[in-house]
Amino acid sequence: MHDWREWLVRQISLAGNFDKNILDAFLQVPREIFSEFKYDPDVVYSDNVIITAKNKDTYTTSSQPSLMALFMSAVGLKPGMKVLEIGSGTGYNACVMAHVVGEEGLVVGVEINRKFFEKSLEAASALSLRNVVFVNADGFFGFEKFAPYDAVLVTVAVERISPYWIEQLRIDGRIVAPMHVYTIDRQPAFVFEKTSESVIAKHLVETRFIKAGGSLGDLNERNLERLSKIEKTFTEPSSFLRLPSSQYETLGVFHVASWSLCERLGWIYFVEDSAFARWKGGWETYGETRLLRTIAEEWARTRYTPMTLLIFHYDYGMNFKGLERWDET
Numbered sequence: 563m564h565d566w567r568e569w570l571v572r573q574i575s576l577a578g579n580f581d582k583n584i585l586d587a588f589l590q591v592p593r594e595i596f597s598e599f600k601y602d603p604d605v606v607y608s609d610n611v612i613i614t615a616k617n618k619d620t621y622t623t624s625s626q627p628s629l630m631a632l633f634m635s636a637v638g639l640k641p642g643m644k645v646l647e648i649g650s651g652t653g654y655n656a657c658v659m660a661h662v663v664g665e666e667g668l669v670v671g672v673e674i675n676r677k678f679f680e681k682s683l684e685a686a687s688a689l690s691l692r693n694v695v696f697v698n699a700d701g702f703f704g705f706e707k708f709a710p711y712d713a714v715l716v717t718v719a720v721e722r723i724s725p726y727w728i729e730q731l732r733i734d735g736r737i738v739a740p741m742h743v744y745t746i747d748r749q750p751a752f753v754f755e756k757t758s759e760s761v762i763a764k765h766l767v768e769t770r771f772i773k774a775g776g777s778l779g780d781l782n783e784r785n786l787e788r789l790s791k792i793e794k795t796f797t798e799p800s801s802f803l804r805l806p807s808s809q810y811e812t813l814g815v816f817h818v819a820s821w822s823l824c825e826r827l828g829w830i831y832f833v834e835d836s837a838f839a840r841w842k843g844g845w846e847t848y849g850e851t852r853l854l855r856t857i858a859e860e861w862a863r864t865r866y867t868p869m870t871l872l873i874f875h876y877d878y879g880m881n882f883k884g885l886e887r888w889d890e891t
């Protein structure tokens with residue numbers, strides 16, 4: 563019934579100032595067909611997360627609609643755009659976006675789970691949508707075939723930003739992604755913009771998403787593996803780097819700057835190719851921790867600005883380049 567969708571759109575409008583294109587798209591798509599569970603309409607059309615499908619030990623959810631509207635706004639989603647969604651689940655958000663971008667545009671949704679992917683195919687065909695494509699794959703690799711994209715929307719908490727997304731994004735295009743910062747159990751979403759020579763990122767909002775699997779959810783293990791290769795070459799620490807910020811702020815900034823943190827037996831480490839540091843209320847360093855020192859120096863220049871007010875700079879490979887304060891650009 564159309565009234566319920568109007569009720570949903572009213573709730574979304576209360577959460578922010580969104581384009582009519584975006585709000586109207588939510589009027590076009592019935593949310594219940596994306597769920598294998600039956601909910602009452604006041605649940606399906608509330609501005610809340612709903613569990614849409616389960617499979618063995620995993621499940622998928624349809625994210626909070628007003629948060630999706632905020633993500634669409636943050637990448638500047640408009641008619642005619644080509645957008646890549648990472649973690650498309652059973653497809654609700656992708657189908658809403660298909661209405662925002664219209665017939666001249668395209669939505670490509672990548673989902674790692676076969677069952678959820680199949681449900682998304684079914685739903686899109688029931689709605690006779692021709693401008694949405696679903697792919698069953700690990701989203702880390704993006705989807706080369708339809709590149710370049712005008713935007714990438716990530717709807718699963720990822721541990722790092724894939725260089726493939728940068729490669730497949732047009733210049734001036736944006737990525738919005740919730741980052742799973744596992745050492746502090748926080749999921750800040752950032753907007754990454756590709757400029758003609760670099761990538762810059764700003765905090766958007768704090769979120770809660772399902773944690774990514776596959777290559778978007780194995781960063782801790784990868785860093786632990788790098789650590790185990792170099793650990794034994796050092797017996798004594800070389801220095802201690804004290805920072806005036808809290809553990810919470812420090813680990814957040816270092817994670818988002820470098821994707822180099824890992825955790826083992828309650829200890830947190832920062833890993834480089836031939837050096838590492840261990841967190842002890844400051845960094846106890848082993849070997850020439852160049853990247854760590856660079857980040858610390860850049861952060862000092864910003865007078866230890868909190869993560870939410872920083873601008874992060876990277877190269878196209880998502881390697882750290884520098885930091886700035888938001889209010890100084």
Ligand code: SAH
Nearest residue numbers: 622624649651655674701717718774775776
């Ligand atoms: N956008 C969806 C919400 C999906 S929840 C909607 O509107 O309904 C997040 C999804 O990300 C889950 O379905 C999960 O299976 C998927 N996922 C987890 N890791 C992934 C990866 N590496 N690549 C692609 N999808 C992934």
